[in-house]
Amino acid sequence: MDTIEPSLRRGRARLRISGDVWRGLVLGVLGFITFLPIILLFELSFKSEQMMAESMWLPALPLRVRNYYYAWVFMARPMLNSIVYVIGTLVVSITASVLSAYVLARYSYPGRELLFLAILGLMMIPGVLTLITRFAVVLKLRLNNTYWGVWLPLAAAAQAFQIIVLRTFFESVPEELFEAGRLDGAGEFRMLVYIALPMAKPILTTLIVLLTDSVWNEFIWPVMVMSNPKLYPTVLAILALRDEWYRDADTGAAYAAYAIAAIPMFILFAFSSRAFIRGLTSGAIKM
Amino acid sequence: MSTAARRAELNAIERVWLQVRRRWYCYAGMAITLGLLITFTYYPAFSAIYHSFTVWDGYRPARWVGLANYREIFTSPRFVQSFTNMVLLSGWTVIRGISFPLFAAALVYRMRRESWAYFFRLLFVLPIVVPTSVTVLIWQQLLDPNFGLFNDILKGLGLPTSLWLGDPKTALGSLMFVGFPWIGGVSLLIYLAGFLAIPSEIIEASIVDGASSWRRFFAIELPLILPQVRLLVILHTVGALQSFAWQLLVTDGGPMGSTSVPAWEMYSQAMRQHRFGTGSAIGVVLFLIIFSLTLINRTLIRSEVEFEAH
Numbered sequence: 001m002d003t004i005e006p007s008l009r010r011g012r013a014r015l016r017i018s019g020d021v022w023r024g025l026v027l028g029v030l031g032f033i034t035f036l037p038i039i040l041l042f043e044l045s046f047k048s049e050q051m052m053a054e055s056m057w058l059p060a061l062p063l064r065v066r067n068y069y070y071a072w073v074f075m076a077r078p079m080l081n082s083i084v085y086v087i088g089t090l091v092v093s094i095t096a097s098v099l100s101a102y103v104l105a106r107y108s109y110p111g112r113e114l115l116f117l118a119i120l121g122l123m124m125i126p127g128v129l130t131l132i133t134r135f136a137v138v139l140k141l142r143l144n145n146t147y148w149g150v151w152l153p154l155a156a157a158a159q160a161f162q163i164i165v166l167r168t169f170f171e172s173v174p175e176e177l178f179e180a181g182r183l184d185g186a187g188e189f190r191m192l193v194y195i196a197l198p199m200a201k202p203i204l205t206t207l208i209v210l211l212t213d214s215v216w217n218e219f220i221w222p223v224m225v226m227s228n229p230k231l232y233p234t235v236l237a238i239l240a241l242r243d244e245w246y247r248d249a250d251t252g253a254a255y256a257a258y259a260i261a262a263i264p265m266f267i268l269f270a271f272s273s274r275a276f277i278r279g280l281t282s283g284a285i286k287m
Numbered sequence: 288m289s290t291a292a293r294r295a296e297l298n299a300i301e302r303v304w305l306q307v308r309r310r311w312y313c314y315a316g317m318a319i320t321l322g323l324l325i326t327f328t329y330y331p332a333f334s335a336i337y338h339s340f341t342v343w344d345g346y347r348p349a350r351w352v353g354l355a356n357y358r359e360i361f362t363s364p365r366f367v368q369s370f371t372n373m374v375l376l377s378g379w380t381v382i383r384g385i386s387f388p389l390f391a392a393a394l395v396y397r398m399r400r401e402s403w404a405y406f407f408r409l410l411f412v413l414p415i416v417v418p419t420s421v422t423v424l425i426w427q428q429l430l431d432p433n434f435g436l437f438n439d440i441l442k443g444l445g446l447p448t449s450l451w452l453g454d455p456k457t458a459l460g461s462l463m464f465v466g467f468p469w470i471g472g473v474s475l476l477i478y479l480a481g482f483l484a485i486p487s488e489i490i491e492a493s494i495v496d497g498a499s500s501w502r503r504f505f506a507i508e509l510p511l512i513l514p515q516v517r518l519l520v521i522l523h524t525v526g527a528l529q530s531f532a533w534q535l536l537v538t539d540g541g542p543m544g545s546t547s548v549p550a551w552e553m554y555s556q557a558m559r560q561h562r563f564g565t566g567s568a569i570g571v572v573l574f575l576i577i578f579s580l581t582l583i584n585r586t587l588i589r590s591e592v593e594f595e596a597h
Contacts (some may be wrong), residue, residue: 011430024403030391031470032408037416037425040436044428056434103317107309109410110303115317122324124581125332128550129574130568132557133331133338136345156327159320176305188312217418220535224558235420241534242424258421263414277412281476283366 019071038262045071045140045255052251071256076235079133081265085150085222085233086215090208093155093162097207098200100168102192106178116167122160135224148235149225154215162207169203170196202275209272210279213265234261319515339568344561356568366569369540369547372459376548377527379463384523387468387469392478393504408479410470423536426465427452452538455545462533462546476520481515482508525577551578 042061044052045067051060103109104116134153143149173196181191197204219235225234229240238261241254267274307314339356340350360366383550391411398404413423418492429436430451451461485508491502531551534540540555542546549569 017398020399020403023398024407025406027391027394027410030470031407032412033468034411034470037422037429038414040429041421041425056440057436092319092323096312096323100320103313107310107312107313110306112313115321117326119320120331122328124578125328126529126574126577127552128527128577129335129570130328130331132293132345132553132570133334134327134561135557136334137326139329139346143592152323154325156323159324177555213416216357219418219420220554225537235418238424239420253396258424262417262421264513266413267414269413273409277476280412280415280473281480 011091018060034164041262042259043256045252047255049251067252067256067259070250071260073262074173074241075234075237075255075257078232078234079260081231082216082233082235082264083180084147085154086145086212088151089154089158089215090211092151093211094156094204094208097159097162098197102165102170104163105167105170119163125250128216130154131220144201144225145228145231147231147269150215150222153221156217156238158211158214161212162220165203165207169200177221205272206275206279209275210269212268216265237261280283311476335567335570337528340563342562343564343567345563349564352564357572360568360572365547366549366552367417368544368553369549372546373528373548373550374451375459375591376462377524378572380527381523383469384474384527385519388471388474388519390515391470392475392482393508395475395479396482397500399579402597408475411470411475415472418538419500419532421567423532427537428466430461452546455541455543458538458542458545462538463532474523477515478512481512485511506540511517517584517587521581524580524584528573528577 040057043057046063046065047060048064051064054060090182100119104112123190138149138153140145143152177195181195182245185193203282216233217235218233219239221232222236223239226236229237232240241257324412338349339350340353342352342355343349362389368490395404395407395573398407423539428434432438432448432450432453435451441448451459489511490503493507498506529550531548531554534546534548534551538546540551550573553566553569553573556562556569571587
């Protein structure tokens with residue numbers, strides 16, 4: 001073994017480099033094509049109508065930064081709306097799921113198993129079954145064209161996944177920590193806030209990042225419940241822009257608006273790529 | 288029943304009631320969740336099943352019509368075509384959704400240089416943060432018959448151009464092409480996690496045995512990441528059957544129903560024509576399809592685990 005090892009390693013070392021180069025080439029080409037639409041979007045967002053008429057897709061100078069100013073005037077309000085939708089949904093959803101997961105994990109009480117089954121059972125109900133009757137419920141409750149009409153249904157949709165993840169986490173917190181808290185005279189609620197929550201910070205970050213991304217990108221539900229343009233979130237505003245600016249023909253500014261709509265999630269990703277990636281692969285938990 | 292037994296029963300009820308009262312804060316803790324779930328998930332689910340047997344505008348009282356909605360769904364050419372489209376579209380979505388990311392993940396996994404592997408992983412994950420609606424709008428522009436990139440390239444090469452989404456013959460194919468080269472970031476991440484969980488001794492042993500890279504992939508790695516493949520089959524199937532973003536944002540299911548799918552028909556029946564009954568029935572049919580496909584996939588997973596135990 002000792003005699004084979006060094007030569008084997010040297011042989012592989014040579015293979016490694018050439019192998020990495022062709023792998024890098026294939027992946028580089030695929031990556032470039034994957035990114036091409038995004039690159040083209042940013043390119044178009046700096047062009048004027050005139051430049052597009054001459055050649056739609058080729059880059060042209062000078063960069064028309066003014067597009068972004070026009071787009072921003074239009075996008076500021078929808079961006080603010082989107083932030084309100086995200087924060088409201090986060091508050092409702094995370095509060096509800098933390099409380100539920102905590103009592104499910106820590107206490108035994110009559111009906112606990114049944115209640116947990118009712119939450120697990122949600123996994124078998126696809127959104128498509130409930131979409132239009134949920135809309136009918138929102139109409140009945142007169143929540144259409146209100147912030148609540150977005151906050152509550154989107155928070156409800158995130159409950160099952162969040163509770164299952166959080167319950168598993170709270171169950172793993174050692175009982176001794178709570179015993180110590182109890183000896184210090186802490187009440188049940190204080191123990192949640194001062195012992196369990198600080199420990200859950202990483203998993204909460206993941207859940208928050210994931211929900212932020214999904215609320216920001218959600219467009220089917222807002223299309224259904226929002227008819228007042230003043231309440232449009234970002235992704236609805238750019239759709240309105242597409243239809244409006246097709247006629248008014250300031251296409252460059254429309255592309256700048258698309259780019260602006262994508263930027264906040266890029267920033268979120270830059271600051272929390274680890275939580276982001278952990279959350280995306282945790283789709284496996286959904287099994 | 289004897290008095291003793293009745294008393295025992297009463298005591299049992301009393302005991303439970305006492306426990307309920309002592310643990311009142313547990314129920315209080317779950318109150319928001321339960322309120323949300325009953326209002327926005329469980330009630331709508333039962334409401335959809337009930338109303339699938341009615342004629343209903345979503346607001347005024349519904350009228351019971353038995354199986355009429357289902358009969359319409361399975362006989363009207365419009366809905367039958369949308370189901371055919373769904374089979375083609377989601378079949379292709381699942382195939383491309385498991386194969387292309389697998390190819391890319393295998394290449395990233397074989398990268399010997401950590402920094403390169405890290406770079407390419409990031410490169411393929413990054414597009415996830417672009418909102419679906421933005422992606423749809425860009426691709427719509429690329430496919431535009433007058434100003435689109437594809438027709439510009441075809442013209443430059445002196446080839447005949449196409450109407451892409453504007454022609455019933457090419458519309459569905461154009462939708463299938465969207466997203467090329469179809470390397471989904473989430474799928475890639477799930478595969479990579481699977482690859483990295485393979486014990487390194489197994490890989491080392493195969494290298495010592497002189498197995499070629501291809502053989503190593505098909506004989507060792509692929510069998511070991513089958514759970515990931517199955518997971519992605521479920522995620523892509525469930526996602527594909529429910530999605531109608533392109534229909535809502537661009538095609539309206541047209542031209543001439545060529546890009547329509549049942550999920551879109553459900554939406555447009557309810558939201559455009561106020562036919563919530565028919566919409567609900569389509570939703571129930573989709574639910575049954577998704578439910579049975581998930582069950583089939585689960586039994587397959589279970590048998591796999593038993594097989595491994597031998």
